[in-house]
Amino acid sequence: MRPVHSKIDKSFYGYFFIAPFFIGFAVVGLAPILYTFYLSLTKWDGFSDPVYVGAANYTRLLHDSFFYQTIGSTLVIWVMSIVPQLILALALALILNERFVKGKHFFRAIFYFPHIVTPVTLGVLFSLMFDWQTGSINKMLESIGLIHDPINWFNNPWWSRIIVASVICWQYFGFNMIVFIAGLQSISSEVYEAAAVDGATKGTIIRKITLPLLRPVFLFTFITSVIGGLQLFDAPLMLGDGPGNSTRTMIMYLYETAFKNFDYSYGSAIAYGIFIVVMFFTAITARASRLKD
Amino acid sequence: MLAVVLMITLLSACGGKGGNGASPPASASSGDTASPSASPSDSVSPSTSAPELKGKLVIWTFFDQVKDMAAKFEEKNPGVQVEVKMFPGDQYQTKLLTALQTGKDLPDIFDLERGYIGKFIDSKFLTDLSAMGGEELVKDYIPYVQGLGRSSDGKLKAISDHSSPGGFWYLRETAKQYLGTDDPAQIGEMVGSWDKLIALGEKVYADSKGKVHLIENAGDLFDIMAYNTEPWVKDGKLNIDPKWQETYDLQQKIRAGNVDAKLPFMSAGWGTALNSGTVVLTSMPAWAGFMVDNKDDKAVGKFGVAPAPLGFYTGGTYRGIYDKSPNKELAYEFLKYIASPEWQDYNLGKTGNMPGNKAVYEKNLDTFKSAFFGDQNILKPYYDTIKEMPALSADKYGEDILSLWRKVASQGITNNTPYDKVVGDFKKEVKNAFPELKTD
Numbered sequence: 215m216r217p218v219h220s221k222i223d224k225s226f227y228g229y230f231f232i233a234p235f236f237i238g239f240a241v242v243g244l245a246p247i248l249y250t251f252y253l254s255l256t257k258w259d260g261f262s263d264p265v266y267v268g269a270a271n272y273t274r275l276l277h278d279s280f281f282y283q284t285i286g287s288t289l290v291i292w293v294m295s296i297v298p299q300l301i302l303a304l305a306l307a308l309i310l311n312e313r314f315v316k317g318k319h320f321f322r323a324i325f326y327f328p329h330i331v332t333p334v335t336l337g338v339l340f341s342l343m344f345d346w347q348t349g350s351i352n353k354m355l356e357s358i359g360l361i362h363d364p365i366n367w368f369n370n371p372w373w374s375r376i377i378v379a380s381v382i383c384w385q386y387f388g389f390n391m392i393v394f395i396a397g398l399q400s401i402s403s404e405v406y407e408a409a410a411v412d413g414a415t416k417g418t419i420i421r422k423i424t425l426p427l428l429r430p431v432f433l434f435t436f437i438t439s440v441i442g443g444l445q446l447f448d449a450p451l452m453l454g455d456g457p458g459n460s461t462r463t464m465i466m467y468l469y470e471t472a473f474k475n476f477d478y479s480y481g482s483a484i485a486y487g488i489f490i491v492v493m494f495f496t497a498i499t500a501r502a503s504r505l506k507d
Numbered sequence: 508m509l510a511v512v513l514m515i516t517l518l519s520a521c522g523g524k525g526g527n528g529a530s531p532p533a534s535a536s537s538g539d540t541a542s543p544s545a546s547p548s549d550s551v552s553p554s555t556s557a558p559e560l561k562g563k564l565v566i567w568t569f570f571d572q573v574k575d576m577a578a579k580f581e582e583k584n585p586g587v588q589v590e591v592k593m594f595p596g597d598q599y600q601t602k603l604l605t606a607l608q609t610g611k612d613l614p615d616i617f618d619l620e621r622g623y624i625g626k627f628i629d630s631k632f633l634t635d636l637s638a639m640g641g642e643e644l645v646k647d648y649i650p651y652v653q654g655l656g657r658s659s660d661g662k663l664k665a666i667s668d669h670s671s672p673g674g675f676w677y678l679r680e681t682a683k684q685y686l687g688t689d690d691p692a693q694i695g696e697m698v699g700s701w702d703k704l705i706a707l708g709e710k711v712y713a714d715s716k717g718k719v720h721l722i723e724n725a726g727d728l729f730d731i732m733a734y735n736t737e738p739w740v741k742d743g744k745l746n747i748d749p750k751w752q753e754t755y756d757l758q759q760k761i762r763a764g765n766v767d768a769k770l771p772f773m774s775a776g777w778g779t780a781l782n783s784g785t786v787v788l789t790s791m792p793a794w795a796g797f798m799v800d801n802k803d804d805k806a807v808g809k810f811g812v813a814p815a816p817l818g819f820y821t822g823g824t825y826r827g828i829y830d831k832s833p834n835k836e837l838a839y840e841f842l843k844y845i846a847s848p849e850w851q852d853y854n855l856g857k858t859g860n861m862p863g864n865k866a867v868y869e870k871n872l873d874t875f876k877s878a879f880f881g882d883q884n885i886l887k888p889y890y891d892t893i894k895e896m897p898a899l900s901a902d903k904y905g906e907d908i909l910s911l912w913r914k915v916a917s918q919g920i921t922n923n924t925p926y927d928k929v930v931g932d933f934k935k936e937v938k939n940a941f942p943e944l945k946t947d
Binding site: 274345346 | 601604608626627629630631632768769770774775776779907914921922939940942
C-alpha cells in the first residue's frame, strides 16, 4: 500500500510562490550574515583590503574584558527594565480589563503612546531631564528642597543603569499591556462565571484562573523581551557609555568598534559573539518555559 | 558621561552643523562692514593661469559653504560646472568610506573633517598633491594648517582654506561687570596663565555668589592642550605627554575652585550660558559663531573675543582629490582656487572664516574689523596662535585616542580620581580599541 501523503500533489509551482521570500532573505539577510562571518576571519579597517587572519578576532574576543562587561551591563539593564515593566503592564491590563473602569480606551491609548516615540528621542529626552547642571529633575528636587547640590546622575553606575532601564520600561510597558489585555480578553467568560458561582473572591480568581490562563502570553512577552532586551542599542546610546562603561550594551560596543573605530573585522566577530549570547539566553528561556509544562 | 557623549556627538557633527545652512551669524553680519584689504587687482593672478577650463566636477562635503565656493569658481571659469553634494551630519565619513570601498559613483573631490582626516590621509584613495605641484599652493600657509593635510610620509594629500583658531568669546557686558573691562587685550592679559585664570575664576564665583562661572568646563582644556602636546602615538607606542598630568592637575583645581560651570562643549546648557552670560569666557573656535543667538542681529556688537592662555584650534575642513578621478587636473585647479588669496580674502569678508594662507592673514591683520564683534579686529587675538602652533600631521590614532582620554579623564576630574588610576584605565581603553599599540 502506498503511504497517504504521497497523494499530495508536489507540483514544483509551489516553489515559485515561496521564492520571493527566499530570494529576498538570501539577498538582504543571508548574504550579509555570511559576509559578516567572512569579515570576522580577517583584519580590515575599511581602507585597505581585508587580510585573512583566521580565528584571531575570536581569540581576542574571548580575552576581551570590555565585551564581558557589556554582556553583564546588558543583562543588568534588561532585568531592571523587564521586571517593573511586566508588573506594571500586567497590573494595568487587569485594571483596564475591568468592566467598571471608565474611559479605558482613552487610558489604553495614553499608555501606549511612549511606544510610538523613537528610542533615540526618548534617550535625548531623558538625558536632558537628568542633566547634571541644567536638567529639570535636579531643578525640581532643588526647588522642593530635597537636595542642596545637583545630583550627578550619570556619574553613578547604578543611577545611570536605573535611568536607562526606566527609559526602556517606560517605552515598552504600554505595548506589553496591550498584549496582556488581548490575552485577558481571550479567556472565556464562562470560567469566570463558574468561579463566581462557586464563591471565589477577586484575588482567588486572578491567582487561580487569570494568571495560569495567561501563561502563553507571558511566554510570548518574555521571549520577545529577552531577544529585544539583549539587543538594546538606540536609547542607551543617546545616554552614553556611563561611568566606567557601566551602561554600554553589547550592541553599543559592536557599533563603537565597527563604525567609530572602523575596526570592521573585530566588529563582525563581536556580532557573532552577541549571536551566541542571544542564542544561549533564548535557549534557556525556551527550556525554562518547557519545564513548567 | 552624558557630557562626553553629547560632546562627541556634537563635535563630530560640528562640521555638519556649520554647514547645515546655519551659517555663522558672525559671518552674516560681518559681511556688510568687513573690510578685507585686498583690492581686486592684487588677487587675480594666482588662479587664473589656465584661462580656458572646461569640464564637470563633483564634490562631496558635509559643509554648506562649499556651495558658495563652487559658485565662485564657476563664476571665474564659465566653462566649468561644479556639482556639490552635501551629506550633513556625522554619518558623512561612513557614507564616504563605504562609497570609496565600492569604487562606484565617486566624487572628484571630497571633504574631510579634522576629526577623522587622520584615518583617510594615509589611504590609497587620496591623490598625492605634492606630485601635482601642491607644495607651491601651501608655501605661504600657516604651518599647522598645511601640516594637517599631510600623510605620515610628509606628502601633501589635502588642503584647507581656513585656520579655525580658538579663543575666549565673551559678552562685553558680563565681562565689564565681573572682570572690570571688555578690552580683549586686557582680558587676554588677565587670563595669561592658568594660575591667573584659576584665581580670577574663584573671584568671579565669589563675587557673583555662585551664580556666574569664569569658564564653561574644565574639559575645555582637552581641546586646548591637544594641540600643545606631543602626538599620542610614537613608533607604534602609546605616548602620554607629561603635560597631560599638569593639565589634569589644573583641571582638578579648576573644578575644585568652581571656576567652571561644568557644562559640556556644545551642550544645550553650554549654549544658554554663552548667550546669557552665566559663564564669562567661552572657549570656542572661530567657526562656531552659529552658537550665538543672533536673531534679527540682536547680538551684533555685544561679543568680544580674547586669546586663551594657550593657542589652539578646533575643527577644520580639508579637501582632497580622489585618486581614481578622471578629472584630476580640473580638481587640482579647484584646490588651487581655494588655496588662493583671491578666495580666502573673499571668504574672510563674507563669513569671517580665518584664512589658512598666512600671507592673506597678515595682509588683513591690521585692517580687518568685524561688525559682529563691535568692530573688534578679530584676527589679532589669534595671531600668536597662528604663528606658533606646531605643524602636526594627522595620524589615524590621534583624535580617537584623544576622545578616549577625554572620556576617562573627565570622569576622573568629576570623581577626583588620582592621576595614576586615570592613566591605568585609559591604557586599558586604548589597548582594547587599538590592540596593535604598545601601552606600557
